[in-house]
Amino acid sequence: MEENKRNQSWWNLAIVLCGAxxxxxxxILGGTLVSGMSLPMALFTAFVGYAIIVVIMISQGMQSVDQAKPAVKVAEQVFGKVGSSKVVSLILAISALGWFGIQANVAGIAVQGVLAAYSITVPAWICSIIVGIVMVLTAMYGIKFIQKLAWIAVPYLMIIVLYGFWYAFAHENAAQVVAAYHPSTSISFVNGLVTTVGSFALGAVIVGDYAQFSTKRSDVIKASIFGIIPAGVVMIGIGAVLTIAFKTADISSLFIKIGTPFIGGLALVLATWKVNVVNAYSGGIAVSNVFNIPEKYRKLTLFAVGVVGTLLAAIGILNYFTPVMSVLSAMIPPVAGVMGASYWLIHHGDASQWQPTEGVNWLGLSAWLVGALFGGVPTVLAMIPKVWHPTANPIIGIVVALIIYYFGSKFTHQEVPAKEEA
Incomplete structure (x- = not known):
């Protein structure tokens, strides 16, 4: 997507992760957790969940640092060049760019609401198209712009969110409300943990798209720990308190009420914008890998695909594909299991033993597919009324894929470390 300048500091990577x-x-996740558990338990669940995300990120990010390649390129060893480009990259592309279109529509509706507050009437679909195109154009500038946007958006959003937090305690008697709060339903720790991990599993798998610009493995460790855990726990805590204090799970509408419609609306748009440039950037890398598009045309490809996604979202078509993208997103985490088994367990983190596999690595695809079934099937069943609804567990999917690939390679001798071949 851009020249590979390996000069990214760990705090720049951390701010990108924090911004997501x-x-x-x-x-909203904080409100979901606190609806079924106490506030202290929700915070503990968030801490454990994001600690697991950090472990996945470190595994994935270090591989991209070692090879100076995005996630889909590093995956060519365990899935093969064809398997990575035609299967894994396609799923990543549909998920990332599909969510990009939907989020652009959400931002467009927010802009429409802000304008309406000032007696300006503009159709939501027009706002969505304009916002979506702006997001695509900014994503084309690559990692440097994503970092700059995060440095602007994150402090602004934290100020607005903390103001809302203060307002809740100063004007909504939040202290007494929270102290007297009892969840209306019950969510187990395991289910809460699964929900937390699943909410950011896609980001953990594709972190290599941004970590590839770092120079040291330690940069990924520091960026993941300090960029993910504090931000995740704080945001879940604030979301939980706001949900309790204002007695509503509609966090988006609360933004419009914070300060003035413009101040709150800008926070909502920025929140969507900085996440969406990540979706567009990673989606563009995946699409380019699917069709083997030369480097010089990749920015144009990102723009074209992003515009198409925005147009489809604006007219409402993508809403019908949201369940499909939910299933695809649930199938992505086991990719990390397969890659981790090869890179860390079989080759012991020796970067020199990485090499792409020609064609399709059927062992890798098979291990991923079995793991993906653990995430995809429960998600499908959850959409069908009056049937058994098992909990989709991305952690189990990752572990299953890792075990199958590791032991499968032992039986098939498909991956023998280079030093053992000598």
Missing amino acids: LISVPSL
């Missing part, structure tokens, strides 16, 4: 979590979905 300081968002409306994180606040």
Whole structure:
């Protein structure tokens, strides 16, 4: 997508990761958790869940640092060049760019609401198209712009969110409300943990798209720990308190009420914008890998695909594909299991033993597919009324894929470390 300048500091990577979590979905997740568990338990669940995300990120990110390649390129060893480009990249592309279109529509509706507050009437679909195109154009500038946007958006969003937090305690008697709060339903720790991990599993798998610009493995460790855990736990805590204090799970509408419609609306748009440039950037890398598009045409490809996704979202078509993208997103985490088994367990983290596999690595695809069934099937069943609804567990999917690939390679001798071949 751009020249590979390996001069990214760990704090720049951390702010990109932090920016992905300081968002409306994180606040909503806090409200979801606290609806079925106490506030202290929700915070503990968030801490454990994001600690697991950090472990996945470190595994994935270090591989991209070692090879100076995005996630889909590093995956060519365990899935093969064809398997990575035609299967894994396609799923990543549909998920990332599909969510991009839907989020652009959400931002467009927010802009429409702000304008309406000032007696300006503009159709939501027009706002969605304009916002979506702006997001695509900014994503074309690559990692440098994503970092700059995060440095602007994250502090602004934290100020607005903390103001809302203060307002809740100053004007909504939040302290007494929270102290007297009892969940209306019951969510087990395991289910809460699964929900937390699943909410950011896609980001953990594709973190290599951004970590590839770092120079040291330690940069990924520091960026993941300090960029993910504090932001994730704080946002879930604030989301939980706001949900309790204002007695509503509609966090988006609360933004419009914070300060003035413009101040709150800008926070909502920025929250969507900084997440969406990540979706567009990673989606563009995946699409380019699917069709083997030369480097010089990749920015144009990102623009074309992003515009198409925005147009489809604006007219409402993508809403019908949301369940499909939910299933695809649930199938992505086991990719990390297969890659981790090869890179860390079989080759012991020796970067020199990485090499792409020609064609299709059927062992890798098979291991991923079995793991993906653990995530995809429960998600499908959850859409069908009056049937058994097992909990989709991305952690189990990752572990299953890792075990199958590791032991499968032992039996098939498909991956023998280079030093053992000598």
